Amino acid sequence: MVGIGPGSASDMTPRARKAIECAEIVVGYDTYLDLIQDLLSGKATIGTGMMQEIDRCQAAVEQAMDGKQVAVISSGDPGVYGMAGLVLELVSKYPATVQPKVNVIPGISAVSAAAAILGAPLMHDFAVISLSDLLTPWEVIEKRIEMAAAGDFVIAIYNPKSIRRTSQIETVREITLKHRGADTPVGIVHHASRTREHMALSTLENFTNEHIDMFSLVIIGNSQTYIADGKMVTPRGYRL
Structure with a gap:
């Protein structure tokens, strides 16, 4: 692997x-x-x-x-x-005597690549949630969004929007707005680390007006996240 x-x-x-x-x-x-x-x-x-x-x-x-x-x-x-x-x-599923040996070789994840492009939005506790409901019921995904928002986690969204799924990202916005300010920073990265790479910074109130598709990764800041010099930063809590 x-x-x-x-x-x-x-x-x-x-x-x-x-x-x-x-x-x-x-x-x-x-x-x-x-x-x-x-x-x-x-x-x-x-x-x-x-x-x-x-x-x-x-x-x-x-x-x-x-x-x-x-x-x-x-x-x-x-x-x-x-x-x-x-x-x-x-x-x-096969008997142990015939199972091939499996080694898992890690790679830089899309969420890490997107975070680096945006700045440093994952410096504190965060949750990673996919909006694809092909394998997970939407009711479960919606509950996870609610809990992550209520817990003030930075939230990274995989598979945020597709041709078929257009309303779910709006639901994420509505749920999260119940728990944090409308001006909370949100970053959107398209094609992270690929030739068509592009990023946009927005707010929780307005981020769904940006172009979002299946090649995008969305990172919603927590209550402490801010924008400085075009970079999205979630402070770890060091006393400066």
């Missing part, structure tokens, strides 16, 4: 690069395979589109059980909304 980072080759760790170079077969979502084409020369690849995660991870496990050195890639970190958990679940 290899985390290739948020997208830029310069943000891939040496350990992740070496794992891919040593692999005989590289498995991943087609878009992520495209990001590492320069590392795939002479290698077999197994790529699938969205919604086919189980199929490609099962194929990877079967190849590994046949003795192949397989790298299953995830963008960011494979243990943060990646494929590490699914692969470990699939492997556990």
